[in-house]
Amino acid sequence: MTATHLVLHQYDISPFSQKAQKMMGLKGLAWQSIEMPLIAPKPDVEALTGGYRGTPVLQRGADVYVDNWMIARALDDFDPTLPRLNSQGALQAAAGYAWSERFFTPLLHTAFATYKNQWDDDFRADRQQVFPAVDFNTLSVVDPERQSQVRAFVSTIAAQLTRGGAFLNGDHPDGWDVHVWGMCWMVHSALPDLVPVIDAFPVVANWYQQMTDLGVGERADVTIDVAWNQLSEGQMAPLPDTPLDEPLRGWLGQQVVVGTGSADRGASAGRLLAVDAEQVVIATEPRQGASAQVWFPRFGYALRLASQSA
Numbered sequence: 001m002t003a004t005h006l007v008l009h010q011y012d013i014s015p016f017s018q019k020a021q022k023m024m025g026l027k028g029l030a031w032q033s034i035e036m037p038l039i040a041p042k043p044d045v046e047a048l049t050g051g052y053r054g055t056p057v058l059q060r061g062a063d064v065y066v067d068n069w070m071i072a073r074a075l076d077d078f079d080p081t082l083p084r085l086n087s088q089g090a091l092q093a094a095a096g097y098a099w100s101e102r103f104f105t106p107l108l109h110t111a112f113a114t115y116k117n118q119w120d121d122d123f124r125a126d127r128q129q130v131f132p133a134v135d136f137n138t139l140s141v142v143d144p145e146r147q148s149q150v151r152a153f154v155s156t157i158a159a160q161l162t163r164g165g166a167f168l169n170g171d172h173p174d175g176w177d178v179h180v181w182g183m184c185w186m187v188h189s190a191l192p193d194l195v196p197v198i199d200a201f202p203v204v205a206n207w208y209q210q211m212t213d214l215g216v217g218e219r220a221d222v223t224i225d226v227a228w229n230q231l232s233e234g235q236m237a238p239l240p241d242t243p244l245d246e247p248l249r250g251w252l253g254q255q256v257v258v259g260t261g262s263a264d265r266g267a268s269a270g271r272l273l274a275v276d277a278e279q280v281v282i283a284t285e286p287r288q289g290a291s292a293q294v295w296f297p298r299f300g301y302a303l304r305l306a307s308q309s310a
Contacts, residue, residue: 005226006024006029006032006058007058007059007230008032008034009034009059010033011038015183015185016068018185018186019182021216022181022182024217025214026083026174026178027082028082028217030217031217032220033221034222036057038126045057048292049268050269050282050284052268053265054263058071060237061233061234062292064284065294066268066294068097069094069300072093072175073278073279083173097175097299099180103183104186108131108134109146110143111190112127147194147197151197154198154200154204157207158203166210167210167211177211181212231286231287231292240281241274242274243276248303249275251272252274254271255305256271256304258301268282268284269282273293279295280296281294281295
């Protein structure tokens with residue numbers, strides 16, 4: 001049997017991929033990277049997940065973890081002796097995650113306004129499908145209200161850092177730092193007009209550099225063959241218990257579809273294995289004769305029976 005490795009399916013220009021890489025760095029982990037396409041179709045990752053095509057996706061053997069919320073939980077369980085990403089409890093971790101998702105909105109709109117005329121037709125069509133609520137035609141590069149929103153978010157980061165400690169929750173970095181750093185990375189890497197907004201707060205600029213200097217652990221780039229080998233030879237993690245009072249307990253064993261919220265990153269279909277307050281696990285068959293357990297957050301994802309209309 002081959003050794004089970006941490007495999008990240010991702011592409012580097014995504015701030016969400018950068019978050020997952022930074023998680024590896026905070027924990028000092030060795031991991032393998034498999035490049036996924038920037039736009040649909042993404043047949044390999046869609047096969048692994050049962051239909052989800054967003055970035056990043058973490059694979060460990062035959063377990064596949066969707067969304068950075070689940071990836072952080074999986075990495076905390078991977079080696080409990082390492083520094084924890086969700087170190088302050090479930091509610092505070094969820095609050096930091098949700099706050100960074102709100103921060104992403106004005107940055108996303110700035111990116112669309114900046115680059116929409118430089119994209120080829122296929123890339124633009126893909127992004128319009130992924131973000132159907134965004135009117136690409138009305139976005140302006142110079143938008144004082146949007147810049148004000150970004151400044152408000154950065155000001156909040158500064159206020160938290162001035163409470164004491166080098167990082168957002170004190171002397172050691174955790175998931176809060178990862179989620180917020182990912183958004184600041186997006187500014188530095190792709191939105192030069194917004195860099196002065198961050199630099200106007202020296203405490204934020206210094207924290208950002210500290211986080212950047214922590215690196216991404218030990219990375220090795222590999223091919224999709226590694227994923228298929230891990231799938232067929234890796235062990236599966238124990239399933240969480242489904243509580244007796246869980247409203248969806250009666251759906252266990254049935255075919256379900258897991259939806260991905262406001263952004264269209266695909267929907268995953270599979271047999272429901274477990275559901276609790278924090279996660280949903282479905283069974284998929286990415287390749288004939290090889291099954292996977294795909295883990296989704298309960299937070300931000302919706303289930304329906306496959307027999308129900310969308």
